[in-house]
Amino acid sequence: MASTPLPADHLVRECPQKQAAVSWPLPVDMYLDRLVDQATAAGEKTNRKELTAALVATASFSDAQLERLLKRYRKATVRDLIPVAEGENVIPFEHSRPGPRTGGIPRRS
Helix, strand or coil: CCCCCCCCCCCHHHCCCCCCCCCCCHHHHHHHHHHHHHHHHCCCCCCHHHHHHHHHHHCCCCHHHHHHHHHHHHHCCHHHHCCCCCCCCCCCCCCCCCCCCCCCCCCCC
């Protein structure tokens, strides 16, 4: 593995990139799209990559907070992340093509 020097005062967003190779449940992916839509509606021009990096880079947790966070995630249902129409119990998942998302994901009230 080659060494890559990272100047301590360099902007993180301008540092060399590394492929994250993350896979996660479909509802988490759908929720990320909703967060990007929310940030865009708030006036931020962003994308999934930048928002995910921002969430990870700015997260700071105690051991107890991490424990609670993981327990909460492990008990989460699809309904906790994605709006479900009254009387419905199934959420359709629309497969997206690779590339930038165009929005249109409903927000949870």
